[in-house]
Amino acid sequence: MSFRPALVVVDVQEDFCPPNGALAVTGGRDIVPTINELLSLPFALRVATKDFHPQDHISFASNHPAPNNKPFVSTATIENPLNPAETQETQLWPDHCVQGTKGAELLTELDVSKVDRIVEKGQDKRVEMYSAFADPFPSPCSQSDLADTLKKAGITDVYVAGLAADYCVRFTALDAQKNGFKTWVIGEATKAVDPSSLDEVYKGYEEAGVTLIGKDDKQIQR
Ligand code: VGL
Ligand code: ZN
Numbered sequence: 001m002s003f004r005p006a007l008v009v010v011d012v013q014e015d016f017c018p019p020n021g022a023l024a025v026t027g028g029r030d031i032v033p034t035i036n037e038l039l040s041l042p043f044a045l046r047v048a049t050k051d052f053h054p055q056d057h058i059s060f061a062s063n064h065p066a067p068n069n070k071p072f073v074s075t076a077t078i079e080n081p082l083n084p085a086e087t088q089e090t091q092l093w094p095d096h097c098v099q100g101t102k103g104a105e106l107l108t109e110l111d112v113s114k115v116d117r118i119v120e121k122g123q124d125k126r127v128e129m130y131s132a133f134a135d136p137f138p139s140p141c142s143q144s145d146l147a148d149t150l151k152k153a154g155i156t157d158v159y160v161a162g163l164a165a166d167y168c169v170r171f172t173a174l175d176a177q178k179n180g181f182k183t184w185v186i187g188e189a190t191k192a193v194d195p196s197s198l199d200e201v202y203k204g205y206e207e208a209g210v211t212l213i214g215k216d217d218k219q220i221q222r
Helices: 030-041 145-154 168-176 194-208
Strands: 005-010 043-052 075-081 083-091 117-121 157-164 182-191 212-214
Touching: 005 030, 005 168, 030 157, 030 182, 043 145, 043 168, 117 145, 157 168, 168 182, 168 194, 194 212
Parallel strands: 005 043, 005 157, 043 117, 157 182, 182 212
Antiparallel strands: 075 083
């Protein structure tokens, strides 16, 4: 059996980290040493993703009319632009990771010299895209080249770390598994927006066949 692992480091960006991030995840910066350690392991491919929104992105509360425009509280119904029969209820956020701003930059302490490929996502203003593969509609209107990149590199296993555990890490891991890669989430290399939601996130992993591991587990270096 071949084993060609890839590491996917999700959204380790200023806006998701204290002290100044617009959507700062508690402890977001603290996972960087662990992620740098992971980046130095012999993965066949190392990818970093960036949430990379236009200013008029649909997930920004500021782009919706009052009173349903409270970041972290309000939600909006999004239609698939390609098929209005498909709808999604989505959370609204403070403006974050706007293209060209400091908040969209990867943390300077992240060892980007080890990253082979950067994948930008969430550029389509019409849809939310937590997953680094595609938006959540059954027939996606927005897709990245991540699946192709991994397939062309002959990747068998995808290891996911980064921010946030309950949003972009979660949906990237579930999509990696759906795309046919054996998928592992490295628990202590993630932090959640809402840690109380993690039980449900982990249940979803179990149902999908995604495995939650620790960074020192030997699955990483078979
Ligand atoms: C994310 C909320 C909004 C994430 C991105 O990277 O987890 N969360 N956009
Ligand atoms: Zn976002």
